Amino acid sequence: MSEVQKKWYVLRAISGKEHKVKEYIDYEIAHTNLGDFVSQVLIPTEKTVQVRNGKKVVKERSYLPGYVLVEVALVGEVAHHLRNVPNVLGFLGGLDNPTPLRLSEVNRILGTVDEMQEVGAEEPTIVYTLGESVKVNYGPFSGFSGIIEEINTEKRKLKVMVKIFGRKTPIELGFMQVEKE
16 A cells, blocks of 8 residues: 555544553554554653652653544544544544644744653753742651751752741751742
């Protein structure tokens, strides 16, 4: 079969079911002739860093919730087949004529995702300012609120004035031990 021009389209999916849609389409590509028309199925994701119990947890979450990118040649019944995948609401652009993404849009989306993959590996950049009110979320002073007195960005430490038993007490905390109020 001759190689048909494939373009990127956006499938609208039920939010939270993007991975199920991708799994289903990947299965169809492997087990039917859909692989002749569909070359890639992508879910744009980003890595986020959260602090749980004082430990950094890197999670991956959908960058465009409810959307799945598909590189496909819409010939014959292919559009109908993709539209009838479970959890798919349809193509972005309508039923009759789905609008393909411009190459610049695809590169921008994929480029943004690549940057976010790299950024996720580094420390999260949280900007604190002097006099800002923060809440301690880990350690013996968990739950206390205080005001930032000093910031040491090299060591990623803050000196926070916390009121304990009616007295202001300075505490040195890491950036990840506090959250903005």
